[in-house]
Amino acid sequence: MTTPPAARADAKQALAWLHTARFLTTAPKLEFLPPHEHPEIAFVGRSNAGKSTCINTLTQQKRLAFASKTPGRTQSINLFSLGKQGVTDAVLADLPGYGYAAVPKADKLRWQQVMANYLVSRENLTGVVLLCDPRHGLTELDEVLLEVIRPRVEEGLNFLVLLTKADKLNRSEQAKALSIARLQSAGGDVKLFSALKRQGVDETAQLLWDWTHPPETE
């Protein structure tokens, strides 16, 4: 029996695929973001939520996305290509975080607008991963983002909330954070994630594979 081309990958295969990630381009503004023909998955969330660390963990590359103790580190939209043998079959987008307190209000509003435009208008956007530090929960700015993407999620956009830095919570705090986020997440999937403990890594890798490799419909 032959395996169908889009058979569900196991975690090992999904991680091997993610490990192929390579830098594609960086764009300081939305209009400089190149169009392409592959499914794109965006990592969004507050500054310091752990977006860049999550991308580094999933791709098993220490310095692919620039992670930092200084909030506001990622200031441009960075794209990474995925695909075996150098043949791109998906793109990951690391977006600058929002809500960093030291950023002037006008810049915050401008960035919120850029983010909303990206989420509403980006073609080929197949999935959104919203990263959230469960010690802060989903904040007002996350709620704005949820409202923006809700119509697209209703139309089939894949959506996952990752509660990052889960290693900083004990079991009961984790359970509580999960149930609160599930109520708030606009019907999206919610998972715990820890780069430090590698919690949630396999499941997230498989999900990203599934999003970008849907079974062929006959």
Ligand SMILES: Nc1nc2c(ncn2[C@@H]2O[C@H](COP(=O)(O)OP(=O)(O)OP(=O)(O)O)[C@@H](O)[C@H]2O)c(=O)[nH]1
């Ligand atoms: N304990 C723990 N710390 C983490 C984890 N993930 C990220 N961090 C830390 O959180 C800080 C911020 O991580 P980044 O990945 O740079 O966050 P970001 O969301 O990309 O931030 P911006 O680029 O500012 O938007 C860094 O000090 C990371 O080491 C995790 O799973 N566990």
Ligand SMILES: [Mg+2]
């Ligand atoms: Mg970052």
